[in-house]
Amino acid sequence: MSPRRIVREARARHIDFIAVTDHNSAAMTEIVAEAASEAGLAFLYGLELQTREEVHLLAYFDEQRPCAEFSDTVYALLPDRPNEPAYFGDQVWVDIDETILGYEPKLLVNSLDLGFDEAVRLVRAYGGLAVPAHVDRETYGLIAQLGFVPAGLTFDLVETVSGVLPDGFGTAVPVCSSDAHQPGHIGRRTTVFEMNECTVEEMVLAARGVDGRTVACCLDERRTK
Amino acid sequence: MTVADVVDRLGLAVLTNESDLGREVTGGVASDLLSYVLGTGAPGQIWVTVQHHTNVVAVAQVAGLAAVLLADGRMPDEAARTRAASEGVILLQSDERAFDLAGRLYRLLAEPR
Numbered sequence: 001m002s003p004r005r006i007v008r009e010a011r012a013r014h015i016d017f018i019a020v021t022d023h024n025s026a027a028m029t030e031i032v033a034e035a036a037s038e039a040g041l042a043f044l045y046g047l048e049l050q051t052r053e054e055v056h057l058l059a060y061f062d063e064q065r066p067c068a069e070f071s072d073t074v075y076a077l078l079p080d081r082p083n084e085p086a087y088f089g090d091q092v093w094v095d096i097d098e099t100i101l102g103y104e105p106k107l108l109v110n111s112l113d114l115g116f117d118e119a120v121r122l123v124r125a126y127g128g129l130a131v132p133a134h135v136d137r138e139t140y141g142l143i144a145q146l147g148f149v150p151a152g153l154t155f156d157l158v159e160t161v162s163g164v165l166p167d168g169f170g171t172a173v174p175v176c177s178s179d180a181h182q183p184g185h186i187g188r189r190t191t192v193f194e195m196n197e198c199t200v201e202e203m204v205l206a207a208r209g210v211d212g213r214t215v216a217c218c219l220d221e222r223r224t225k
Numbered sequence: 226m227t228v229a230d231v232v233d234r235l236g237l238a239v240l241t242n243e244s245d246l247g248r249e250v251t252g253g254v255a256s257d258l259l260s261y262v263l264g265t266g267a268p269g270q271i272w273v274t275v276q277h278h279t280n281v282v283a284v285a286q287v288a289g290l291a292a293v294l295l296a297d298g299r300m301p302d303e304a305a306r307t308r309a310a311s312e313g314v315i316l317l318q319s320d321e322r323a324f325d326l327a328g329r330l331y332r333l334l335a336e337p338r
Contacts, residue, residue: 053278054257115278115302146280147259 002098003028003035005183011039013187013222017198019044019177021058023108024078026071030064031096042198047071048133049123050109051116056133056140058159059123062199070126074119077112116142117150129157129200134179135169136160143168156207161189163217173207176217187222191215226250226334228292228315231271235329237294240301240316241309248315250291252334255327259284266290271317273327279305285314292316294330296323 010018018041020032029045036043045067046060061067082105083091091104114122123130132142135158142149149168158165160174176189194214195202206213229246232239239246251269256262257276266272268289274281277299285293292315295301301309301316309316319326 053276117279144258144260146278147263147284148280150278150280151283 001180001183002094003032003096004038004098006032006180006186007035007039007041009183009186010041013190015041015187015190015222017042017044017193019046019060021046021048021060023048024050024074024110024112025104025108026067027093027104029067031094033064034096044198044200046128047074049074049114049119050111050140051114051119052111053116053145054111054140055116055142055145057116057119057123057142058131058133059126060129060131060200060203061127062201066126066128070123070128073122073126074112074114075106077114078106078108079110079113081107081110083107116146117153120153129203130155131157131159131175133159134161136162136164136166156204157215160217163219171208173215174217175215176219190218190222192218228271228317231292231330231333232317234333235319235326238318240295240306240318241314245313245315248291250334253327253330254290255323262288262290271330273323273330275299275323277301277305279308281305282308282312282314282316285309286312290314294319294326296321296326 020029026047033043044060045064049057091108093101095101120130135141135143138144143166154170155172157175158169158172163174163176165174175191178185178188180186193206195206206215228248228250231250250271254262254266254270255273257274259280263284266288269291271292271294272290273294273296275297277295282305294317298320
């Protein structure tokens, strides 16, 4: 997806806070951050990890640098199997004007050689926010793959498709996001945060309801009008 | 047929207490989705999988499975082995692939007594 197109679609749907979380790579976040900044959109850097158990885990960062360092660390845990463009499409790196700068050689839809519990700890060690993705889906969600939340792990925010958390997440709060794989998906699910600024720390405070902050899933697709 | 018979006939490694192997084996289940085994696994089955997350132990215990057979050389970490030992879950292991193990287990269980 083109960086400016992502931002344009988000703006058209009255979204003012976005994150880009490509599969197992944060290579494109810096460029989209630039486009978001141009348009006055708040932005988080991120990745969607696929762990050894084929669980999807979102990792969000406020700053580019720790996110890039984290991305380098997990990239080394991705198998060397090359992408097959005929099947998966080209994995391009582009600049802000959509000029193709290169191609990601490794197949990014693969699983990392990293277990789910370790992945959560690693995200946190780099200062990121770990959010299990689409936990209520039958594919690639924590509950489908691992049956239930592993003992000893807790989360503030958990992403869902339905806006309803399955049992076992304790005091975690559900969020919804578009999980957009193409521009038309942007804004199909959103979350309304009432908080002081668009940071990981504020999102956590909102999840905990500190000082009147709130989090609410929004399942109505955001319209352009 | 007991777990000990299966271990013997398929040449499996036993990663937990050897004294528990008298359990009766009635069938098998093959899946890497823990939610699937939680939903469909039945007491007495041996579960063939490449998953080795600690949750595998809990699923085996809840479903009352006879044992978990980790295929393709997969090794559980220390936490999973400790949990298995304390919950009385038998962990078996082989370097063979899941398909081959499931096939051999199926043939073994189909043998006339």
